[in-house]
Amino acid sequence: MMWTSTLFLVLLTVTSQTSAKAKNRFTRYPSWNTKMFPIWKDGDPRFQDSWKGGRVIFNVGNDSPTLTGAKVTFTIDLQFPHNQKVLPDGNVVWAEDCVVNGTKYFKSELVYSTKDIDWEAVFPDGTPVKDDKKPAYVFVWKTWGQYWQVADGPSSSLTISTDDIPLDSYTMDIVIYHSRSKEKFIPLGYASTQFSITDQIPFAIALDQVNDFVAGDMRFVQNRAIAFTVTLHDPSEYLSNADVTFNWDFGDESGALISRELTVTHTYVSSGSFKPQVVIQAVIPDKACDPPSNTPNSTPGSPADQATTGNTC
Numbered sequence: 001m002m003w004t005s006t007l008f009l010v011l012l013t014v015t016s017q018t019s020a021k022a023k024n025r026f027t028r029y030p031s032w033n034t035k036m037f038p039i040w041k042d043g044d045p046r047f048q049d050s051w052k053g054g055r056v057i058f059n060v061g062n063d064s065p066t067l068t069g070a071k072v073t074f075t076i077d078l079q080f081p082h083n084q085k086v087l088p089d090g091n092v093v094w095a096e097d098c099v100v101n102g103t104k105y106f107k108s109e110l111v112y113s114t115k116d117i118d119w120e121a122v123f124p125d126g127t128p129v130k131d132d133k134k135p136a137y138v139f140v141w142k143t144w145g146q147y148w149q150v151a152d153g154p155s156s157s158l159t160i161s162t163d164d165i166p167l168d169s170y171t172m173d174i175v176i177y178h179s180r181s182k183e184k185f186i187p188l189g190y191a192s193t194q195f196s197i198t199d200q201i202p203f204a205i206a207l208d209q210v211n212d213f214v215a216g217d218m219r220f221v222q223n224r225a226i227a228f229t230v231t232l233h234d235p236s237e238y239l240s241n242a243d244v245t246f247n248w249d250f251g252d253e254s255g256a257l258i259s260r261e262l263t264v265t266h267t268y269v270s271s272g273s274f275k276p277q278v279v280i281q282a283v284i285p286d287k288a289c290d291p292p293s294n295t296p297n298s299t300p301g302s303p304a305d306q307a308t309t310g311n312t313c
Contacts, residue, residue: 037124037138037177037185047189051178052111053100054081056188058176063235064195065202069284070238071159072195074172076139078154078188084111090136090153112180123149124177138177138185143170159236162197169196201244201280202233210265225265228276232262239282247279 032039040046048055057079066072080086085095092111099105114136121129127149129135135151141158142148144165148158173192177185207218210225220226230246232239248257250266251274257264268274 031125033122033124033126036122036183038187040187042190047187050186050188051080053083056080058189058191060174060191060193062172062193062195065198065233066162066195067201067234067238068165068167068197068199069163070234071161071236073157073159073235074141074193075157076155076174076176076191078176086154092154121151123151125149134179136179140175141172142174143172165197167197167199169194201239201282203280204231204233205229205278206231220268222268222271225267227263227265229263230278230280239284241285243283245281247281249277251275251277
């Protein structure tokens, strides 16, 4: 079994933030089906009328900073005009009777009717969509010269691995398409989100005096225990099998405390100002040394699990 480790030191009063470098906007890949998925340049006036009743807002995010080798998840939620709402099945209806551009619409009427047309749904690169239900939306994500295509509803996500990706800040670009008719999707617009890959475990620390009457007031009394609680930022559970240790120096010359617990307590016997420090070390098993496991039978997953990938020029 091979082991890798990361080691770093941080003061409780210090935080850091890395700014992302600007990246190029989304570009199509060679096999893109422009007839079915037309390409409109960012700022094209046709985007103004791409959705009845107003523009759709894209709420895009991610769960970085991401430890190198872990997985990063991106999310997108489509926010529709105020006079529309999303039903549990993903369809969008008018939330009230209204008139838009001279046309009368009624409450609970579909903004775009869904017709059961027999056709083979495909992604922009021609890959068939692995879903019995024709997709209402197609999201194409792009970064690192690669792309991922996801067929989903108005809320979607994508999870990818960061194996062998250099430490840096990156931009994930996304183009959003909506199905309008047989073999025809209309682009709703572009969005992007910045994310970073690091070799330092992201974490936060909370301090509370044990049995304090006013929890979280950050006022501490000598000769009463203070609880130091570490929260590791590990949404993909990459460190679930790691041996994580915390080496504490509470800044009062009381010596070091090595622990594997997320919460430790310490009592200061004198008053004053102190700078506690913690060194977090994670020994991570090398996945290449894991014993082979039986391959499970494949089962249908979520739309994000059925996303297709490729490389761009």
